[in-house]
């Protein structure tokens with residue numbers, strides 16, 4: 055224990071401030087991927103998978119979509135993992 | 141046209157039913173014809189908190205399935221005019237609620253009532269979605285604790301995407317009610333403060349309800365705590381109702397009671 059701090063009347067940092075910091079991170083993440091997540095994402099993902107599979111056999115989880123925000127600009131990010139060549 | 145308000149939280153056991161009961165009772169006390177509906181099908185307890193459990197004959201599900209009409213199922217409060225309860229079914233499950241059925245019942249109630257309060261079950265599954273779907277406004281009940289705040293944030297996201305208003309491109313007006321607040325623990329830095337929670341959730345603060353044994357006493361006796369005007373939670377819920385109706389009320393009971401030297405000596 056830092057006695058000097060106690061004498062100087064500085065507050066010991068309780069767990070509440072840690073809780074707040076953690077929540078700020080969680081909520082920022084949740085809003086990014088949750089609150090403004092368009093509802094059509096799951097369907098879009100499925101449709102894309104179907105189209106791609108016309109040409110290449112890929113896994114269920116091969117298609118990944120997300121939204122990147124940069125100021126006012128929104129970019130739809132598409133990641134498609136192709137099977138490895140043997 | 142009635143205003144439909146959902147009382148919701150995500151996390152269970154944070155005080156939705158306590159808040160629904162006092163909110164509805166407070167609105168009726170101030171002269172507004174109000175009905176409070178228990179959406180917690182299978183686990184009803186609003187009737188206990190309202191003290192009308194022995195008068196439940198027909199319930200919400202019976203009305204949805206047309207086994208009974210609204211007139212038969214609405215329970216008129218014995219103490220307060222203008223106040224009615226629609227109990228949840230104890231024997232059915234959430235699948236008994238259909239969106240169309242809920243919509244029809246709410247529409248019928250709208251013709252007769254000023255306020256319809258929907259006490260949501262915990263979670264973000266069907267029951268909770270049904271309770272919020274037709275809402276015009278939402279009271280998000282939160283405890284000053286990490287998991288509750290996180291769940292509230294999730295619920296805000298769902299209110300903004302899965303409700304009828306959201307589908308029409310409109311917003312559900314959101315209010316925060318922070319319950320089970322312990323000012324002394326906040327002062328010690330052990331509990332999130334009201335400012336912390338407001339900063340994180342960034343919605344309108346409608347009320348802060350202190351932790352108090354008066355809440356348990358109230359539910360033991362089946363009297364909504366807002367009717368106990370000698371209790372802090374009762375007064376805090378009263379303020380919440382006034383604010384909702386547009387009155388300006390400063391928040392009370394946010395500071396830890398300072399024990400004076402004399403009181404400490406006297407052990408008070």
Ligand SMILES: Nc1ncnc2c1ncn2[C@@H]1O[C@H](COP(=O)(O)OP(=O)(O)OP(=O)(O)O)[C@@H](O)[C@H]1O
Nearest residue numbers: 152153154155156157158262320350351352355356
């Ligand atoms: N301000 C308060 N002070 C002390 N105890 C409280 C307070 N508010 C609620 N409680 C207690 O917390 C418990 C849960 O309250 P309540 O039933 O209202 O929560 P709920 O959110 O409706 O729960 P569920 O998710 O199960 O429906 C009850 O025992 C109640 O007495």
Ligand SMILES: [Mg+2]
Nearest residue numbers: 156157180260
């Ligand atoms: Mg409840």
